Amino acid sequence: MDFKDYYKILGVEPEADAKAIKTAYRKLARKYHPDVNPEEGAGEKFKEVAEAYAVLKDEKLRAEFDELRKYGGQPGGGFKPPPDWQRSGGFESGGQSSEDFSDFFNSIFGGGGGPAGAGGHTRRPMRGEDAEIELPVFLEETIGDQQRTIEYTIPKMENGQVTQVKKQLKVTIPKGLVDGERIRLKGQGVPSFGGGEAGDLYLHVRLVPHPLFDVQGHNLTITVPLAPWEAALGTKVTLPTLTGKISLTIPPNTQAGKKMRIKGKGLQGKKETGDLYAVFKIVMPADSNEEAQKLWAQLAESAEFDPRADWRSTK
Amino acid sequence: MSATILQISFAELCNLERLEHDVIVEIVSHDIVTPIQGELAADWVFEASAVPVIKKAARLANDFEIDWVAVSMMIDLMQQKEALERENAAYRLQLERFIEG
Numbered sequence: 022m023d024f025k026d027y028y029k030i031l032g033v034e035p036e037a038d039a040k041a042i043k044t045a046y047r048k049l050a051r052k053y054h055p056d057v058n059p060e061e062g063a064g065e066k067f068k069e070v071a072e073a074y075a076v077l078k079d080e081k082l083r084a085e086f087d088e089l090r091k092y093g094g095q096p097g098g099g100f101k102p103p104p105d106w107q108r109s110g111g112f113e114s115g116g117q118s119s120e121d122f123s124d125f126f127n128s129i130f131g132g133g134g135g136p137a138g139a140g141g142h143t144r145r146p147m148r149g150e151d152a153e154i155e156l157p158v159f160l161e162e163t164i165g166d167q168q169r170t171i172e173y174t175i176p177k178m179e180n181g182q183v184t185q186v187k188k189q190l191k192v193t194i195p196k197g198l199v200d201g202e203r204i205r206l207k208g209q210g211v212p213s214f215g216g217g218e219a220g221d222l223y224l225h226v227r228l229v230p231h232p233l234f235d236v237q238g239h240n241l242t243i244t245v246p247l248a249p250w251e252a253a254l255g256t257k258v259t260l261p262t263l264t265g266k267i268s269l270t271i272p273p274n275t276q277a278g279k280k281m282r283i284k285g286k287g288l289q290g291k292k293e294t295g296d297l298y299a300v301f302k303i304v305m306p307a308d309s310n311e312e313a314q315k316l317w318a319q320l321a322e323s324a325e326f327d328p329r330a331d332w333r334s335t336k
Numbered sequence: 337m338s339a340t341i342l343q344i345s346f347a348e349l350c351n352l353e354r355l356e357h358d359v360i361v362e363i364v365s366h367d368i369v370t371p372i373q374g375e376l377a378a379d380w381v382f383e384a385s386a387v388p389v390i391k392k393a394a395r396l397a398n399d400f401e402i403d404w405v406a407v408s409m410m411i412d413l414m415q416q417k418e419a420l421e422r423e424n425a426a427y428r429l430q431l432e433r434f435i436e437g
Contacts, residue, residue: 043401050400056392056414071399148351151387195342200422205341205384218351223384235430244433278434302434 025125027073027086035087039078046074072122082130089129146217152210156224158198160231160241161263164289167194171224178214192224197291200228200236233261239288239295246304247271262286262297269299277303343372344387346380352387355394363393366408 028035031045050071051057055064076082154173170191177186190209198204203223210220234241245258255273259266260283267283280298287295306313350357361377363369369389371380382390389411397407 047400054396054399056396067399151352153388201385202342203383203385203388205344205387207341223387230429235426235433237426242430244430300430300434 023125024090025069025073025123026090027076030069030073031077033077035090042074042077046070046078068121069123072126075122076126076130085129146215147213148217149211149213149220151220151223153203153223153225155227156194156204157227157229158194159229160234160236160288162194163196163198163228164263165196167196168192169194173222175211177212183214190222197289198226199238199288199290200226202226234263234297236288239290239293240298241287241295242298242300245269245271245299245301247275247301249303249305251275252277252301252303260299263288271301275301277301342384343381344384346371346374346377346382349382349387349390352391355390359394359397360390362397362404363390363407366404368393368404368408368411 028037031042031049033041033045037045050067053063053067053070055067058067076086152173152175154171156171168191170189172187172189174185174187176183188209190206192204192206194204203225206222206224208219209222212219228236233243235243241263243260245260247256247258251271252275253273255275256271258269258271260269262283263286267286269281269283278300280300283297283299285294286297289295309317346360349355349360357377360380364371364377364380369382369386371382373379373381393407393411396402396410397404400406402410
């Protein structure tokens with residue numbers, strides 16, 4: 022076990038006052054807190070910083086640490102608490118748990134080793150942690166209740182050792198789910214290692230991108246490619262929806278980017294059903310032939326249309 | 337077959353480690369999350385999706401030693417950012433469909 026110099030971790034002098042320690046901690050928290058810094062390793066770094074601050078902000082713990090530092094603060098060398106060291110067990114959680122802290126911390130300040138009667142209060146067994154897994158859901162699956170077997174790994178205590186075990190669970194995925202929603206499975210999270218309740222398992226719903234449909238809330242959008250003559254003359258297309266095909270009449274002179282609403286063919290909400298929007302785009306054939314070119318030329322000669330008429334005013 | 341639940345009660349939330357009664361009341365009174373049922377705190381019911389928000393709010397208040405107004409602003413901005421990122425990704429995908437093919 023290595024000695025941890027909490028002053029060095031916070032980047033402050035050993036003589037620093039409480040205010041300087043707090044300022045240093047808050048700056049490092051701003052930099053490394055996992056809620057504001059998603060980078061790998063930030064969380065670990067923050068744990069170290071939080072541990073250092075938990076000790077240095079507490080006058081009693083800081084005094085104890087200063088004593089130890091004189092004794093064992095040799096960098097590089099392994100650290101062992103002095104043989105006559107009395108673990109104070111003095112760490113009073115202010116919303117934090119010493120379980121997250123290092124062995125070094127627990128060997129010095131951890132509970133249990135203190136003089137008898139120092140603690141006095143009995144601790145409630147710790148509840149197991151909640152677990153969360155991503156649940157990819159196809160759009161088609163949100164329309165009705167679905168049964169699904171999910172598989173995940175959670176830590177389990179076996180013969181005094183923590184191992185990762187695979188768990189399978191059959192669950193009902195209720196209809197009308199939206200992206201980002203969470204489903205809670207009570208007591209299916211990490212078991213408690215101290216005889217308490219198991220944590221919950223949360224399924225974080227992620228809608229799988231669909232090859233045809235885009236999702237906005239409960240509405241869907243499908244992009245419909247049209248040949249130039251279809252856009253000009255109008256046509257009928259067979260339009261796929263989530264629940265089957267429908268026939269859609271495209272009026273003559275349909276512009277690219279125009280939207281048509283097909284009511285009630287969107288996603289199923291908990292209260293209402295969304296709509297499907299068809300957005301048109303005009304696609305040129307990949308290759309052309311002489312005859313087609315002639316016909317286009319004919320059209321070009323007879324049509325009095327300037328698609329860039331707006332540009333004329335801006336010289 | 338395991339029952340899926342989309343809700344969590346106030347009592348269950350208090351039972352979660354590190355979540356104190358007063359903390360949840362502060363979080364609700366600052367509109368960080370809104371219960372879907374219940375007038376009195378003891379009767380509150382939340383969507384399951386509120387749990388990570390409540391935990392995050394408690395974490396931010398504790399770890400940054402900031403007040404609830406600041407926590408509420410932070411969460412609000414984080415949620416706005418996430419929503420914009422999602423919207424942006426959706427538009428990008430739609431634009432690709434429109435231009436390609």
